Amino acid sequence: KQEVTQIPAALSVPEGENLVLNCSFTDSAIYNLQWFRQDPGKGLTSLLLIQSSQREQTSGRLNASLDKSSGRSTLYIAASQPGDSATYLCAVTGQAGTALIFGKGTTLSVSS
Amino acid sequence: GAVVSQHPSWVICKSGTSVKIECRSLDFQATTMFWYRQFPKQSLMLMATSNEGSKATYEQGVEKDKFLINHASLTLSTLTVTSAHPEDSSFYICSARSGDGPQHFGDGTRLSIL
Numbered sequence: 373k374q375e376v377t378q379i380p381a382a383l384s385v386p387e388g389e390n391l392v393l394n395c396s397f398t399d400s401a402i403y404n405l406q407w408f409r410q411d412p413g414k415g416l417t418s419l420l421l422i423q424s425s426q427r428e429q430t431s432g433r434l435n436a437s438l439d440k441s442s443g444r445s446t447l448y449i450a451a452s453q454p455g456d457s458a459t460y461l462c463a464v465t466g467q468a469g470t471a472l473i474f475g476k477g478t479t480l481s482v483s484s
Numbered sequence: 485g486a487v488v489s490q491h492p493s494w495v496i497c498k499s500g501t502s503v504k505i506e507c508r509s510l511d512f513q514a515t516t517m518f519w520y521r522q523f524p525k526q527s528l529m530l531m532a533t534s535n536e537g538s539k540a541t542y543e544q545g546v547e548k549d550k551f552l553i554n555h556a557s558l559t560l561s562t563l564t565v566t567s568a569h570p571e572d573s574s575f576y577i578c579s580a581r582s583g584d585g586p587q588h589f590g591d592g593t594r595l596s597i598l
Contacts, residue, residue: 376527406586415490415577415591416528461527468584471518474527 374399378462378475385452386483393447393478395462400443403468407436407447408461410477416461420447452482486512488580490590498598499570505563505593507578513558514580518587519551522575531576534561568597 375398385391395405404423408416420429420436422445428437435448449456459479463472487510495503507517516535520528532548534540534555542548550572552564561580565572573596579587 408589413575413592413594416579416589418586418589421586463528471530471533472528472579472587473530474520476525476527 374402374464374466374473376462376464376473376475378460378478380478381476382479382481384481384483387452387454389452389482390448390450391452391480393449393460393462393480395445395447395475397443397445397464397473399466400440401466402440403465403470405436405438405445405462405464406472407434407445408463410459410461412459419460449480452480454482454484456480457482486580486582486588488514488578488588488590490578490593492593493591494594494596496596496598497568500567501597503565503568503595505565505576505578505595507561507563507580507590509559509580509582509588512580512582512588514561515558515583516581517555517561518579518581519553519561519563520577520579522577522592528577531563565595568595570597573597 379394406421407419422438433450459477461477463474489508519531522528531546532540532542540553555561577592579589581587
């Protein structure tokens with residue numbers, strides 16, 4: 373059974389710092405991996421999607437990498453801002469068309 | 485972009501009440517919809533998968549008679565929590581996809597049972 377783990381569970385940094393969020397999954401046979409952002413009491417905003425054949429994806433200050441063989445992904449946030457404060461969720465899909473399996477998330481707090 | 489509307493966003497009701505949550509894809513046809521539940525400080529857990537026109541597939545441990553799912557059209561799926569009890573209080577989120585495309589999520593429904 374696929375399990376997704378995110379470390380750390382919470383992270384507090386001052387504005388401007390670069391930071392890395394970690395995600396690991398137990399079954400390397402994934403179809404794709406996604407990083408989401410969730411604000412308190414809200415739904416999910418998709419940040420980056422990496423297909424199993426890809427190594428990384430970039431969007432603005434965000435860069436996500438994928439090492440499928442080792443079951444790991446990282447989300448790198450450059451020059452963090454207070455507006456980046458949210459919970460970041462990592463999720464994987466085992467096969468095309470199937471549901472996402474989520475980690476518990478990393479709650480990020482960026483202070484000004 | 486693809487938009488999924490979930491309604492209501494917040495429900496408070498008495499124990500024993502049935503509550504219906506709607507999930508609509510506004511600008512695309514959702515061949516598959518997923519229903520997730522999220523308890524505080526926990527990850528989203530899949531409850532069921534529904535394909536338009538067929539019965540939903542429930543995850544292990546999810547009571548299909550308690551959580552009724554209807555996906556009667558390509559733009560609408562409903563989740564009805566029947567005879568809700570305080571332990572059903574949670575954050576329910578739907579997502580919708582067209583074919584093998586990415587999942588698009590609604591904003592969620594916070595359900596509080598008194």
